[in-house]
Amino acid sequence: MENVLFAGWESLGRTLVIGVLAYCALVIFLRASGKRTLSKLNAFDWVVTVALGSTLASVLLTKNVAFTDGALAFALLIGLQLAVTWISVRARWFRRFITGEPAMLLHRGTFLPDAMRRARITKDEVRAAVRSTGVLALSDVEAVVLETDGSLSVVNRSAATGPNSLEGVQGDAEHN
Structure with missing residues (x-):
C-alpha cells in the first residue's frame, strides 16, 4: 500500500x-x-x-x-x-x-412575479436582499434588480434620481 x-x-x-x-x-x-x-x-x-x-x-x-x-x-x-x-x-x-441582462424583480415596493419566476428567485430571497441593505419596508425600495453576475442590487427610493435611473433594466413594471 x-x-x-x-x-x-x-x-x-x-x-x-x-x-x-x-x-x-x-x-x-x-x-x-x-x-x-x-x-x-x-x-x-x-x-x-x-x-x-x-x-x-x-x-x-x-x-x-x-x-x-x-x-x-x-x-x-x-x-x-x-x-x-x-x-x-x-x-x-x-x-x-454571454452575459444575459439584468432583471427587475421588484419595482416601487411591488413584486414582479413573471420576472421572479423566469429568474427562479423567491420573494424571501428578494426580502433578504432588501434587509441586507438595512431597509425595513419594501415600500421604501425603488427596485430590486438581479444583476448579470447573479447578485441582487437594491435601489432605495431616496437613491433613485428620476424616471430614467433604472434605464436598461429588463423586466420593468410596464413589461410585466
Whole structure:
C-alpha cells in the first residue's frame, strides 16, 4: 500500500518547483491580460476564474501534467476570456448571449412575479436582499434588480434620481 502521508522527497520537490513556476506564469498572464480577466462581472467571468484555479491545482498536483501543458491551459483560458470580452464590447447580440441582462424583480415596493419566476428567485430571497441593505419596508425600495453576475442590487427610493435611473433594466413594471 502506498503511503498517503508522504510520497517521497521527489514528489515534494516537483510540487515546490512546479508550484513556483505555475504561480509565476499565472501572475504574468493575468497581469498581461488586465484586470477584467479576474473580474466577476457576470457568470462567464466567474467560470473563467474557477477554471484558472482548477487548472493551477491540476498542474501542481497531477504528476502527468507538465508545466508547459499548464501554462498553455492558462494562456488558452485567458485568451478565450479576452476574445469573448472583446467581441462582447463590439456586438450587443453576443454580449446578451454571454452575459444575459439584468432583471427587475421588484419595482416601487411591488413584486414582479413573471420576472421572479423566469429568474427562479423567491420573494424571501428578494426580502433578504432588501434587509441586507438595512431597509425595513419594501415600500421604501425603488427596485430590486438581479444583476448579470447573479447578485441582487437594491435601489432605495431616496437613491433613485428620476424616471430614467433604472434605464436598461429588463423586466420593468410596464413589461410585466
